[in-house]
Amino acid sequence: MSAAEVALTAVDGHPLAARRYGSEGPVVVVASATGVPQGFYARYADDLSQRGFTVYTVDYRGLGASRTLPMRDTRVDLQGWALDLQVLIDYIDATHPDRSVVWVGHSFGGQALALVRPPRHLRGVLTVGGQLAYLGHWPGTDRLGLTAIWWVAVPALSRLVGYLPGSAGLGSDLPEGVAREWARWCRSPGYLFDHVPGAAARIRGIRCPVRILHVSDDRYAPPRAMRAMAQRFPTAQVQLLRPRDLGLSRIGHFGLLRPECHAAWSDLADLYRGWCGA
Numbered sequence: 001m002s003a004a005e006v007a008l009t010a011v012d013g014h015p016l017a018a019r020r021y022g023s024e025g026p027v028v029v030v031a032s033a034t035g036v037p038q039g040f041y042a043r044y045a046d047d048l049s050q051r052g053f054t055v056y057t058v059d060y061r062g063l064g065a066s067r068t069l070p071m072r073d074t075r076v077d078l079q080g081w082a083l084d085l086q087v088l089i090d091y092i093d094a095t096h097p098d099r100s101v102v103w104v105g106h107s108f109g110g111q112a113l114a115l116v117r118p119p120r121h122l123r124g125v126l127t128v129g130g131q132l133a134y135l136g137h138w139p140g141t142d143r144l145g146l147t148a149i150w151w152v153a154v155p156a157l158s159r160l161v162g163y164l165p166g167s168a169g170l171g172s173d174l175p176e177g178v179a180r181e182w183a184r185w186c187r188s189p190g191y192l193f194d195h196v197p198g199a200a201a202r203i204r205g206i207r208c209p210v211r212i213l214h215v216s217d218d219r220y221a222p223p224r225a226m227r228a229m230a231q232r233f234p235t236a237q238v239q240l241l242r243p244r245d246l247g248l249s250r251i252g253h254f255g256l257l258r259p260e261c262h263a264a265w266s267d268l269a270d271l272y273r274g275w276c277g278a
Contacts, residue, residue, distance in 0.1 A: 002049075003042065008091060010061055011083050012075075017065030018058040018088055022049030026100040026276040027092055029119070030057045031085055031109025033129070033254075034078075034182065035172035037064030041106075044257045044265065051269045052278070054099070056092060060084045062175045072162035077177035078108065078185070079196065082115030093120045100276035105130050106257060107220070110212075111229070114192060114199040118206060124275030125210040125233075126268065129218050129253045131225035132191045132232070138222055146186070154183040193232070203232045209275055210236040213256070217243055220253040 006018040019038060028048055030041045038057035045055040059066035060081040062074040092101065101119035103126070105112060110130020131137070135146040158164045164179035166172045174182075181195075188194040210233045214226040230236040243251045246263050255261050272278075 003046070006056070006091070008058070008087050010066075010087060011080075012061075014061055014068060015066065016058060016061065016084055016087060018056060018091075019045070021045040021055040021057075022052075023054055025052040025054055026102060026123070026272065026278055027096055027119075028053045028055045028102045028104055028272060029085075029088065029092065030055060030257075031103065031105045031112055032057070032060065032063075033107035033109060034178070035063065035166070035170050035174050036106065036254075037172070039064060040254075041257055043259050047262070047265055048269060048272075051266075053102075053269070053272065054096070056088060058084060058088045062178070063172065071173045071175060074163070074175040075177060076175050077181040078192075079115055079181070081108070081178065082112045085109075085112055086116045089116060089119050100278070102126070102272045102275060104128070107131070107253065111192060113206060114203045114232070115196060116202070118202075122206070122208050123277075124208050124272060125206065126213060126271070127211070127229070128213050128256050129215065129221040130212065130229055131221040132193075132228035133186050133221075133225055134189050134191050134228070135186050136189060137225035137228060142219070142222075150183045150186045154179050158183075191228075200232065204234055206233060207235060211271065212236050212238045213241055214238055215241050215243075215251045215253070215256060217250050218253045 003019040003021050008016040010016050038059045041057050048055045061076045100121050100123040102124045105127045107129045110127030158176045158179040163176050164174040185192045193199050212230045230238050
């Protein structure tokens with residue numbers, strides 16, 4: 001894999017580590033899920049670059065190569081992570097002023113479109129597990145567990161430790177501000193739209209094609225949560241993907257962008273080309 005390091009600066013002056021794969025063709029932004037470093041998407045980004053796209057990824061503040069301070073000293077929330085994406089968007093608009101752009105948002109990366117000014121030449125959006133994550137959208141027993149997590153465990157542990165340890169179940173440490181804002185949103189029926197002024201209007205303003213990819217065995221994004229997010233976009237279409245469609249036993253929340261789902265990547269690239277007229 002060949003990636004060029006792109007040095008950016010967050011709004012608070014902290015360095016942001018981004019990567020560019022390829023240099024020709026339409027631009028694809030792969031926007032990370034909560035707590036997922038950009039390296040997770042390297043194989044997918046490299047594959048897209050081999051298919052003629054220029055692909056960008058970025059580590060949010062406190063993650064991966066953008067983690068420059070002890071986690072207890074990292075002051076950022078989810079809206080701050082969206083500002084990190086905005087820095088990348090502004091860089092792309094300045095560096096590739098005439099290129100079409102596709103947004104591939106994984107989980108939070110799809111939600112973040114409600115928090116940013118989109119790329120100038122945005123031609124299409126694919127969200128993977130990009131749900132409206134109100135805990136009430138989960139079925140019975142899962143909902144009970146999430147109630148305890150979002151009302152008690154995450155706020156208390158984050159306050160006690162000064163951040164949310166990855167050992168709590170997410171795999172990556174999260175800054176306290178991210179964890180506490182995430183919990184607050186998940187307790188609200190409208191999720192982030194109940195807390196961020198202008199978020200609903202930003203989503204309504206996205207008029208390009210939007211594909212909401214719903215993986216059938218994704219426990220992090222149940223059907224009700226996916227439909228609720230799709231309803232926020234004026235042009236959204238929900239596509240159901242089952243593991244058996246790819247000859248697999250499972251895909252889950254993270255599998256589509258892993259190499260084992262390579263069989264789906266060609267079709268996704270064709271989708272992006274269609275959106276960009278390439």
